[in-house]
Amino acid sequence: MTAVAFVRGVSSSFEQCVTARPPDPPLNPELAATQHAQYVAALERGGYQVIAVPVDDDLADSSFIEDTAVVVGTRVLITRPGHPSRRHEVETVAAALTSRFPLHRVRRPAMIDGGDVLKMGSSIFVGRSDRTNEEGILAIAAIAEPLGMSVTSVPVARVLHLKSGVSALDDGTLLWHRDACEREVFDGFEVLEVVGDDPEAANVVRLADGGILVAEHHPETAALVTGKGFTVATTDVSEFARADGGLTCLSIRVR
Ligand code: GLY
Numbered sequence: 001m002t003a004v005a006f007v008r009g010v011s012s013s014f015e016q017c018v019t020a021r022p023p024d025p026p027l028n029p030e031l032a033a034t035q036h037a038q039y040v041a042a043l044e045r046g047g048y049q050v051i052a053v054p055v056d057d058d059l060a061d062s063s064f065i066e067d068t069a070v071v072v073g074t075r076v077l078i079t080r081p082g083h084p085s086r087r088h089e090v091e092t093v094a095a096a097l098t099s100r101f102p103l104h105r106v107r108r109p110a111m112i113d114g115g116d117v118l119k120m121g122s123s124i125f126v127g128r129s130d131r132t133n134e135e136g137i138l139a140i141a142a143i144a145e146p147l148g149m150s151v152t153s154v155p156v157a158r159v160l161h162l163k164s165g166v167s168a169l170d171d172g173t174l175l176w177h178r179d180a181c182e183r184e185v186f187d188g189f190e191v192l193e194v195v196g197d198d199p200e201a202a203n204v205v206r207l208a209d210g211g212i213l214v215a216e217h218h219p220e221t222a223a224l225v226t227g228k229g230f231t232v233a234t235t236d237v238s239e240f241a242r243a244d245g246g247l248t249c250l251s252i253r254v255r
Contacts, residue, residue, distance in 0.1 A: 111131060
């Protein structure tokens with residue numbers, strides 16, 4: 001099966017993204033669009049067929065498309081994002097995915113942001129965060145467990161999403177920052193600790209060819225991952241980082 005990545009270009013209202021602190025200087029939609037095009041090119045070089053979902057200039061955060069859908073085996077769960085301003089993002093994404101996957105829906109009061117969902121082979125870890133609640137986690141389990149996958153609820157308190165501070169290098173190895181969650185959650189997996197003050201340094205994308213895409217502003221992560229034997233590519237996503245988003249947030253990947 002061809003590996004596919006769904007992306008959504010940058011909204012002209014990008015400067016209104018939801019952020020924990022007001023960015024100073026304000027966010028720059030043109031710079032973000034340039035970085036987004038480079039991110040797409042990096043995904044393509046890494047073996048993904050990239051499919052672009054139409055841009056919506058009214059939805060500031062919509063380039064963070066990962067939050068709108070969770071791929072579970074051959075199925076896709078269309079989420080109900082945790083922040084009310086982001087709930088309208090899902091319909092265009094569902095329309096783009098519906099011809100390829102059986103779609104499932106998350107119903108109120110459940111909330112899920114895809115950024116809270118970390119898949120490691122048949123193990124799915126889901127952050128219980130400000131954006132994803134227990135009902136949302138149960139909705140994922142209802143699809144995943146009949147397919148033989150396990151779902152583990154992970155308390156997340158110090159970062160926006162679980163994957164704001166942890167991500168997979170392969171099905172058995174992950175990058176982890178202490179602010180993401182307790183390390184013991186991942187007993188049985190190989191955990192590489194990312195040190196430093198920025199948990200997003202542990203957010204990387206697995207490319208379809210087995211390489212790892214790392215944010216250009218985290219050279220220490222690139223060195224750590226290279227030292228582990230992975231081929232590393234880098235791209236500049238600094239403007240998205242200022243909007244509280246990471247590399248994984250910018251695509252829905254199906255390998
Ligand atoms: N700006 C990304 C988010 O808060 O969802």
